[in-house]
Each structure stands twice: as structure tokens, then as C-alpha cells.
Amino acid sequence: MNGNNVIQSEAHSSSQLTELLTCLVGDQWIGLKVQNVREVVTKQIRTEMPLSPDCVMGLINLRGKVITEIEVRTVVGLPHRAEEAPLHVAIVETSNGEDFGLIVDDVGAVIELDYDNFEATPRSLSPIWLQVSEGVMKQEDRVIVVVNVDRFISLTIPDGGDANRDSGGN
Template identity: 35%
Template sequence: MQSVQTQPSPARPADDATQVFLTLTVGGKPCAVPALSVRDVLGPQTITRIPLAPPEVAGSLNLRGRIVTAIDLRRRLSLPPREAGAPRPMSIVVEQNGELYSLLSDAVGDVVPLAAKDAAPNPPTLDPLWAAVSKGVHRQDGRLLIVLDVERVLDFGQA
């Protein structure tokens, strides 16, 4: 029996690191959230309005017996409301401090790995409201994805 000697594989350089994101669209703007922060992705849901809630809160929905607060990302990011007849929003369910929240987006894309070397800080021309809830941007297929910081999106007093 012949012995085969193998060389240990060299360590991957740090700039080869990747993170996995869920892509979404809000008001025509391509965005992403870290996939590890996503608990569920749901199609259009029945949302019950909550009296006296902040304007960003679209209402609540029921997810397998748990009450989930629905956040309208368009309102949160000061974008115009959906046009009449537009498809109902999709829900991206995230957990923050033991509570479930649904981030309402216009469309949900793919789960994609993005190389850390393609990450960049927020450009100086990014709207201050968007910059307040963004971790930075990623280049993907000739476009910039705004990486949303879920914790800051849910902090209504922040932006």
C-alpha cells in the first residue's frame, strides 16, 4: 500500500471571509440583513393595527401563536407609501431582546454569501436616516446593497 503525503492546506486569508445575508428590497432600494438574525420569512400576512403605536409600527400579526410586531420599513426609512394595487409586503421575522418583529419589505431576494473584501463603510452621500440604520454597504452584481443593522432599525428613538 502506497502512502500519500498531503500538505496541510494553507489558512485562508482574512480578506477571503464571507458573511451570509438575506437580500430584500424597500422602495426600490436593494438592502440586506445578516441571515443569522432572520428567524422566518413569510408571505403577505393579515396585520392588525395597534392603536397609539408609533407610525413605523404597521400593527401585529400572529406567528404560530406568538404576537409579532410588524414594522413598516418604508415608514421607518421615510420612503413613500406603497402604491395602490402594489403587492402586499413580505415579512422578515427577526428576534430582538426576546421579542419577535416582522420587517415589512417590498420583496425578499436570495440568501447570498458576500465577501468581506466587498464591504465598505456608508458612503458620505447616503441619506442620514439610512446611514443611522446601516452597517455599511456591499457591492454585488454591479449594485450597492445597504446592510441594515436590525438593532438600529428597531430602535425608534435612534433615527
């Protein structure tokens, strides 16, 4: 019913490479596929939205486009980040073309990892990680949870992200 019994990664040849933007959330490194990342921004003026889910921090106007900001910490069960902490927002695009801002604690480097270092998500992780992860990638001294942007947004925004869609008015 919850799909946690079998965790399968996408099929990839062992020679295929993927570029990931690494981001820190609490003590956990996550990887966002570069193909989904538009840019990383800081210091945007945010408009808070009353009655939004706890993880939705508000809306920003990024060069004329309204983008919903989601705090990744809250989604994965960590407390809100400290107000004085530096703000890092990865602007990501879903497969249906919607843009969202994922607030993370820090942004690392863009890395290239071989799928020989890719494994299924361990079933021992929390249900949230199991739902949003494509798998884990090993890198020297750390493990990076590869986050599927579409699954993450679907879990966070109940209508699958259509809330960001322009309703036709200007």
C-alpha cells in the same frame, strides 16, 4: 453628537463571509444578516394598533407569538406601500431575543458576500441610512445596504424593542 462624522464598519478579516437575505425597499436593496432572520412570511392577519408610530403597521399572531410589524419604507422616508402590493415580511430577531416583522417590497435571494466587497456607509446617504447601516456591500451591478437589525429596531421602537416583551400575563 449625531455620530455621522465617522462611519465605521465592524472589524472583519478579508476572508470572512456573511450570508445576507436581500430585500428590496423602494429602489434600494438591503441586506439582513441571515443570523437575524427567522423566516419570511406572507398573508398574515394584522391587527392595527391605534396611536402607534406611523411605521408600525400592527401586530400579527405568528404561531402563538405576537409580533410587531414595521414598514421599512416608512422608516427610511418613503411613502407607505400600496395596499394591493404583495406583502413580504421578514421576521427578524434582535440581540435581546425580541422578534419583529420587517415589511419590505420584495425578497431576493440569500447571498454570500466576501468582506473584500464591504465598505463603510457613504456619508452622503440620508441620516436614517447612516444610523441603521453597518456598511455597504458591492455586488456586480448593485450596492446592498447592510442593515443592523438592533439599530433599526432601536431607532423605530424608542424603548429598544422592550414593547414586544411579554408582560407576564397569559
